[in-house]
Each structure stands twice: as C-alpha cells, then as structure tokens.
Amino acid sequence: MKVLYDHQSFTGMAYGGVTRYFYELMRAFADRPDVDFELSLQFSNNEYLDRASFSKHRRFGLSHWRNVSRLASAVNRLYSIQRVRAHDFSVFHPTYYHNYFLRYLGNKPLVITFHDATSERYGKQYPEVGEHLYEAKKIQMQRADRIIAVSEFSKQEILRFFPIAPEKIDVVHLGTAFSRQRSPIPSVPGTHRYLLYVGKRGLYKNFARFFQAVRPILQRHPDLHLYCAGGGSFTATELAQFQAAGLGQRVHFRAITDSALYALYHHAEAFVFPSLNEGFGLPVLEAFSAGCPVVLSNRSSLPEVGADAALYFDPEQVDSMTESIEKVLTDSALRQQLRQRGAERLTHFSCEKTAEKTLAIYQQLAG
Template identity: 45%
Template structure:
C-alpha cells in the first residue's frame, strides 16, 4: 500500500496540532511497513526537521515573512501537483483543504481528515482561522472516498453543516506520542514552584485574554501561584499590555516548548487549563493525561467526549465559573490526585496503535472501493 500525503499542514506552521497529527500518523504507518510518502520540498516544521524519513529543506525568510511564505507555498504546491499527477500511489491524503489536487487526481481515491468546523460554525466571529471558503471544502468532502472525523462532535458538525452522509464518516480519535516519549532523566528545566499551565495558541476562540482576566483576582489572592504559557509564540503587544493592566507581570510567563520541555511542564504543573470556546478534539488533554497532570476544561464542544469524568469543567464564557473552578483546583489536593488517577485511566482509550489500525482500515476500504 502506497499512501501519499501533501505539504499543506507542514508548509506554513512550525508547530501545531494538525501537523503533529499527520506526522505521528505517517511515522507510525511507516513503522508498520506501509509505503508512506510526503510531497514537500521546503519547510521549517519542527517535526520534519527532526526526522530523516520525511525530509524537507529548511529555508530563510529572505524576502520577509509574508513574501517568502507565499513563494515557498507555491513551490510546495507545484511539487505536490507533480506527485499527484504521477499517480505513483494507491491513495492520497491531503493534509488541509486547498482543492488544487482535484484537477489532477482523476479516479485515484483520497481520504480527508476533518478536525473542526470552527470557521463554518461561528462565521465572522472566528472566520479568520483558515483561508478556505466553505464551498471549496464542500467540493473536497463531496468527492472524497471517505472522511475521518477526530471526534463524534466533529462528525455531528459535518453532518449538520456540510450535509455529509454519516456512512461516509468514520470517527478516529487522536492519540499522543507522549505515552511513548522517552525524556532523558538528565533533561530538566527551570520552572516556577507552583503554576498553572496553558498550552498552545492564544488567539480568538482559544479564549486566552478573557480567561486571564477571569483568573486575575485568583492569582493575586494566591500570589505564590503563577501561570505558564507554553508555545503559541511569544506574547503579543496586546497580551503584554493586558498582563500589565491586570497587575500580573510577575506571575505570567511564556516558554518556548519542544516536546521534551512541554513534557516536563505538564509533569510539574499544578494543573493544565484549557479555556478554549471550541475545539475539534483537544490534543493537549491527552498530553496532560499521559504526564499525570490534572486537567481543567471548558464544558464545550468535544471536551466532555474526550475527557469524560477525568477533568474539572467550567463555563468558558462565565468569569464566575472560571474563577471558582480554578480556585477549586488550587485548594483541593485530593481532587487533583483523583484527576491524575482518572486521567491515566482515560488515556488508555487513545492508543497510537488503535488510531493507526483504524486509519489503515479506512484506507483499505477506500482503495478496495476504487478498484
């Protein structure tokens, strides 16, 4: 079986959940003996640069960030078009929603993974989360041999918003490589003594600024506790201004985070907090479970499906709810121990082996139907 993946998830982002999902999937399939190919020439993606199997050339932003990114994107897309046209594969799996390949793929089957419908569900409120309009996504979904949804919540959204026949959708939950990640004992980092952990991007629907405003009084009340933000880029000028306005300059910090650093940050945190308004799955939940970190979540979208009773929940749009639950997790050591135990039990349902085997079954059915 030959599976071709394209450049899209890896071309523009150095980190990110979608790129991590595809990288972990490709790596696991390769280890199972599947002929996995990635059509990309240039990328600064962290996962690719640290792997010999799926090689891409790093590049400098010699024309400035935007102009260089556009140029590199065009080169990668042209290269992907060539690989699609050559047809030396059994199945194609695009990693995002630009429909460039539809002109060239002919009768070759392709499978699409859908992570979330945030843009379609919330429209102008979070419409900038990607650049592809609904009509282009609809065309890709309608022609796909099969669709993978990362949660039942996303599957229901696909049925509701894109009118997809449920029999064409298979739910395959994510898994995390943190379960198998071997962090050397010698790899240690300096952290605050007691801190809450926030992971990933902080813009728009991630709800970071309202979350920070909601917990400001709690951090001031328990001034030995700090908030560590990992990944997602350095604080913006607007975020720095808000942190200063709330009087939290000495209690809110940012860490750049590769996998080893992130693993240690989860391990030592008082709790991991995820205040997002909407997600398709929420990979950091599994990362926290795998490292024994108590989890505090929004009660929205897929979160109850993924975490079930292994997390403490709040209403992300209620300052009172956020504040009360954060104070609860700070004060209740017994609850934190219970959540660690339940998190470990819950993460057993999300193995990489299960995810890969289920994905292989989807591929095999799609190829057989196209024969």
C-alpha cells in the first residue's frame, strides 16, 4: 500500500501544527514495511522536513526575488498534479484544502484531515483566517472517502458547519514529538520566575485580553516575568502596551527551536493558553511532556485534551483568567498536582497512536 501526500502546507509554512502533523505521520511510517508513501514536493523551507530523510526537496531563498515563493508554489503544484495523474498510489491525503487535484484523482481513495473550523467560526470577524475556505473545504469533504477529525470537538464542528454524514468521520487525536525529548534540558536565560505564552497572538488567540489579565499579576509579583515564545516578534502596538503598563522590561519574546521551547515549558511556573478556538491544542501536550503546570481556556477542544490535568478559566472574562493564573502561581502543591496529572494525561496521546489509527483508515480504503 502506498500513500501520496501533496505539497500544499509544506510550501507555505516553515513550521506549525499542520506541517508538524503530516511530518510526524511520515516519520512514523518511514521505517515500517507495511506502508510506503511519497511526498510530492520540490521546494520547501519547512523546518521539520530539513531533518527528514524521506523528503528530497530543496530550500528556496526569499531575499533576492520577491516572487520566488509564488514560483516555488507553482512548481510544487505542477509536480503534485503530475504525481496525482500517475495514479501510483493507493490513497491520496492532501495537506491542505485547495482542490487543484480533483480533476486528476479519478476514483482513487481520498482521505482528508480537518483540523478546526476557525475560518467558519471567525471568518467574518477576522477575514485573515480564511473566510473563503468554506466552499473549498465543503467540496473536498464531500468527495473524501474518509475524514479525519483531530478531536471530538472538531468532529462536531464539521457536523455543525458542513453537510457531512457523521459515519464518514473518524476522530484521531494527535500526539507530540516533545515526549521524545531527553536530558539534558537546556537552561533558560535569566534567573527570574516566569509565565509562558506560546504561539501566535492575534485574532482569536486572545493575547490582548490575556495581557489585561496577567498585568496586575505581574505588578503584584515584581520578580515575575512573561515569556512569549514563537508567533513572530512583538508589534509596535504590543511594545507600547507593555511600556504603558510599566512592564517593558519584564515581557520577553523568544524565537524557538524544539529544544528551546521544551526548556521554556520545563522551567516555567505555568503555561497559559487563552485561545478562543483550537481544533486540538498541541501546546497542551507539549507542556505536559515538559512537566509544566497548565492553565487553559475552557473553550473548544481544550477541555477534551486537558481533562483534569489543567486549571480552566473563561477566556472572555479577564477576572476569571486572572484568578486562575494567580491560583496556580501561588499554590506550589497545586502546581505539583498539575504536573503529575499532566504526565498521566499524556499517556493517552502519542504520535505512534496517531499513526496507527491513521494507517488503519488507509488500509481499510485500500482494501
């Protein structure tokens, strides 16, 4: 049996949850004799693929030619079309929602993964998240033979927004590569205590409200700092906000590698995730893996993933957020309890389990 993955997410994303998901699937399959796969990709700057023996892509520069990324995307799509048209595969699993391949697929089995309904929930409020994606998703899901939802919450989102039969959907939870991290754990610059925020900060990620909630905590605890990992450097507006609160020297941005991010989780007083909408929420498992106490929004998939291993708050209520963060910060016994429960909760998730369940779906379709 052979699976064909296409170029889509790997063309435009240097890192992030979607490409990490497909990278971990292929990594799990790379040494198995019962499955073969191909990634139809010529050019990519994806950081995960740089360590992958199964990808023969080339990196492309961005500094000398404004349209080079667009050209790389066009070349990758032409190559994917060529590989789809060859029909040298048992199952096709595209990595994003563009439907360029449908006219060439014939009756070959199609599996798609649905990560979240952010564009359906927030597309009108935040057009940047892709309001236009609805029709493309709908066409792809109607053609698909099986749909993988990364959480029960994501499955319910499909049923809420799309005319799809529930029996067509399989829930396959994600895992984290952080569970493979080993000692020694890198140190973190500075000796101060800190809270940790991870990922993008705009739109539904709810960072502005989170900062309102954490500002009085930082002011009450002069030895406490806030680290924001990944998601791009601070904007001028954010920097001005920090300065206006008198906290310009205590809110820090950190660019991340896997080892650096693991260290940030490991040494943090707590990881706080105030997002209004997540299809799964991989940072929760990352924090569990690193022994970090977790404080979560009580929305979307996060209670499904965190279960009793996290403390929760209403992400639209600043006071609720402040109260939960303060409670974890000032109660060492609670932090230790959350670490223990996080380690127990993590046993329900792994990249290997994700790959096994996904492979069973492929095999069912391939006969």
